[in-house]
Amino acid sequence: MRSRNAPPSRGSVSDVLFKIVAIFLVVIAVLGIFGKLRVPGARQLAQKKCPRCGRYRIGKGPCRCGKG
Numbered sequence: 001m002r003s004r005n006a007p008p009s010r011g012s013v014s015d016v017l018f019k020i021v022a023i024f025l026v027v028i029a030v031l032g033i034f035g036k037l038r039v040p041g042a043r044q045l046a047q048k049k050c051p052r053c054g055r056y057r058i059g060k061g062p063c064r065c066g067k068g
Contacts (some may be wrong), residue, residue, distance in 0.1 A: 046066060050063035050065060053065040
């Protein structure tokens with residue numbers, strides 16, 4: 001039986017490190033899955049772009065490129 005003040009064995013440190021890396025990879029995978037979902041309002045943002053130059057139009061006036 002180990003005492004409470006004894007340093008952790010090398011096996012338990014690598015187990016903890018493995019768990020941390022595994023949880024990190026799972027979190028990154030979940031973020032990637034949610035990132036592929038459609039963002040609400042993406043279509044409205046696409047409509048606010050100038051069809052000629054691709055810049056975002058601010059307000060209701062014409063684009064600064066003068067073509068859209």
